[in-house]
Amino acid sequence: MKNIVILGSTGSIGRQALDVVRAHPGRWRVAGLAAGRNAGLLAEQAREFRPAAVAMADGGAAAKLARELAPLGIEVLAGAEGLEMLAVLPEAHLVLSAMAGSAGLAPTYRAILAGKDVALANKETLVAGGPLVMEAVRRRGVRLLPVDSEHSGLFQCLQGQAPEGVRRLWLTASGGPFRGWRREDMAGVTVEAALRHPTWRMGARITIDSATLMNKGLEVIEAHWLFGIPYDRIEVLIHPESIVHALVETVDGSVLAQLSRPDMRLPIQYALSYPERWPGLPDPLDLARVGTLRFEPPDREAFPCLDLAYQAGRTGGTMPAVMNAAKEVAVDAFLAGEAGFLDIPRIIAGVMEQHSVKFRPGLEDVLEADAWARRRAKSEVGFNRVVAGGVMKRKGVTG
Numbered sequence: 037m038k039n040i041v042i043l044g045s046t047g048s049i050g051r052q053a054l055d056v057v058r059a060h061p062g063r064w065r066v067a068g069l070a071a072g073r074n075a076g077l078l079a080e081q082a083r084e085f086r087p088a089a090v091a092m093a094d095g096g097a098a099a100k101l102a103r104e105l106a107p108l109g110i111e112v113l114a115g116a117e118g119l120e121m122l123a124v125l126p127e128a129h130l131v132l133s134a135m136a137g138s139a140g141l142a143p144t145y146r147a148i149l150a151g152k153d154v155a156l157a158n159k160e161t162l163v164a165g166g167p168l169v170m171e172a173v174r175r176r177g178v179r180l181l182p183v184d185s186e187h188s189g190l191f192q193c194l195q196g197q198a199p200e201g202v203r204r205l206w207l208t209a210s211g212g213p214f215r216g217w218r219r220e221d222m223a224g225v226t227v228e229a230a231l232r233h234p235t236w237r238m239g240a241r242i243t244i245d246s247a248t249l250m251n252k253g254l255e256v257i258e259a260h261w262l263f264g265i266p267y268d269r270i271e272v273l274i275h276p277e278s279i280v281h282a283l284v285e286t287v288d289g290s291v292l293a294q295l296s297r298p299d300m301r302l303p304i305q306y307a308l309s310y311p312e313r314w315p316g317l318p319d320p321l322d323l324a325r326v327g328t329l330r331f332e333p334p335d336r337e338a339f340p341c342l343d344l345a346y347q348a349g350r351t352g353g354t355m356p357a358v359m360n361a362a363k364e365v366a367v368d369a370f371l372a373g374e375a376g377f378l379d380i381p382r383i384i385a386g387v388m389e390q391h392s393v394k395f396r397p398g399l400e401d402v403l404e405a406d407a408w409a410r411r412r413a414k415s416e417v418g419f420n421r422v423v424a425g426g427v428m429k430r431k432g433v434t435g
C-alpha cells in the first residue's frame with residue numbers, strides 16, 4: 037500500500053479522489069489532506085481517513101481544526117508554510133495537486149523537489165511555472181501524471197508512441213454555456229448563467245474559465261509543458277458532447293482518440309492506478325445511446341481568452357503567470373458581481389500589455405509576477421467599477 041497526500045481535498049477534484057481511494061481499499065493510504073478554509077469538511081475527511089497530518093491555508097480555520105482533531109492525534113499545520121510541509125511529508129509517495137489557482141504552484145514544486153510523484157489537477161502549476169517545474173521533474177526523475185481529463189486522454193493515447201511519430205495534439209472543449217453566442221450577446225450574462233456548464237460539474241473558477249474558453253487556453257499551455265509539443269502543433273476543437281476528451285494525430289495521418297463519459301473519477305483514478313488499470317467507477321460509455329458526436333472550430337473572436345493564452349504561452353517567461361493571475365482576479369470579480377463577463381478578457385489583456393516579461397524565471401520571480409499582476413488586475417477592476425458607475429468612460433483594451 038502506498039501513501040498519498042491530497043492538496044485541495046475539500047474541492048471537486050479532492051472529493052472525487054477520495055471516492056476513488058474509498059472504492060479501492062488496500063491501494064492507497066491517505067497520509068495527508070489539505071484545504072483552504074473548509075474546516076468542517078476537512079475534519080470529516082480526517083475522521084474517516086485518519087491521515088498523519090492535515091493542513092489549512094486559513095490560520096483561524098486551522099486553529100479550529102486543531103481543537104477538533106487533537107483527540108485523534110492528527111497533526112494540524114497552518115498557512116502556506118503548513119501546506120508546503122504537508123507536500124513534502126516523508127512517508128508520501130504521491131501528491132495529488134488539486135488546489136484551486138496559482139496557490140498550488142509552490143507546494144507542488146516543493147513536492148517535486150522532495151522527490152514525490154505528482155498527480156496534477158492544478159493546471160496553474162504548469163501555466164505559471166512550466167519551465168521550472170519540468171526542469172525539477174527531469175532533475176528529480178519523478179512522475180508527473182496528468183489528472184485534467186484532456187491531458188489524461190492525451191497521456192493515454194500517447195502510450196507507446198514515439199515522439200517523432202506525433203504530428204498534432206487536439207484538446208476538445210464543450211464550448212461552455214455560451215457556445216454559438218456572438219460576443220456582444222455575452223455583455224450582460226449573469227454569474228448564474230455562466231456557472232451553468234452543459235456537461236461537467238466543477239469548482240466555480242474553472243467553470244467560469246470554461247465559459248470564456250480560458251480553461252482551454254490554460255490546458256494548451258499545460259499540454260505544451262507536459263508533452264513537450266510546440267504551440268503550433270496543439271489544436272483546440274469544440275465538441276459539445278464532452279465524450280472525446282483528446283486526440284493525437286500521427287504523422288501517417290492516423291488520429292487516436294480517448295473517449296469516456298464526462299466523469300473526473302476516471303482520469304483521477306488513472307493517475308492513481310498508472311500503469312495499471314482498475315475497474316472504473318463511472319458507468320460504461322454507451323456510444324449507441326450517445327448517437328452523435330459533433331466537432332467544430334472554436335470561435336476565436338467571440339472567445340478572445342483562447343488566443344490570449346496562446347499569446348502568453350508563446351511569449352513565455354513570466355507572461356503565462358501574469359495572464360493566469362490577472363484571470364483569477366477578473367474571474368473572482370465577476371463571481372462577486374464586481375465585473376462583467378466581457379471584462380474578463382479586457383482585464384487580462386490590459387495587464388498582459390503592461391507587463392515587462394522576465395525570461396528564465398525562478399520560483400520567486402514567478403510569485404512576484406503573480407503578485408504584480410494581481411495588483412494591476414485589482415486596480416483594473418476598481419477602474420471598471422468607476423466606469424460602470426458612469427463617472428468616466430474608456431474603450432476596452434480588447435474591443
Ligand SMILES: NC(=O)c1ccc[n+]([C@@H]2O[C@H](COP(=O)([O-])OP(=O)(O)OC[C@H]3O[C@@H](n4cnc5c(N)ncnc54)[C@H](OP(=O)(O)O)[C@@H]3O)[C@@H](O)[C@H]2O)c1
Pocket residue numbers: 043044045046047048049050070071072073074075092093119134135136137139157158159160183184185236237238239240241242300
Ligand atoms: N473540477 C474539475 O473537474 C477539474 C478538472 C480539471 C482540472 N481541475 C483543476 O483542479 C484544480 C481544483 O479544481 P476544483 O474544481 O476541484 O476546485 P474547487 O472545487 O474550487 O476546490 C479547490 C480546492 O482548493 C482548496 N484551496 C483553495 N484555495 C486554497 C489555498 N489558498 N490554499 C490551500 N487550499 C486552497 C479549496 O479548499 P476550501 O474548500 O477549504 O476552500 C478546495 O479544497 C484547479 O486547478 C482546476 O483548474 C479541475
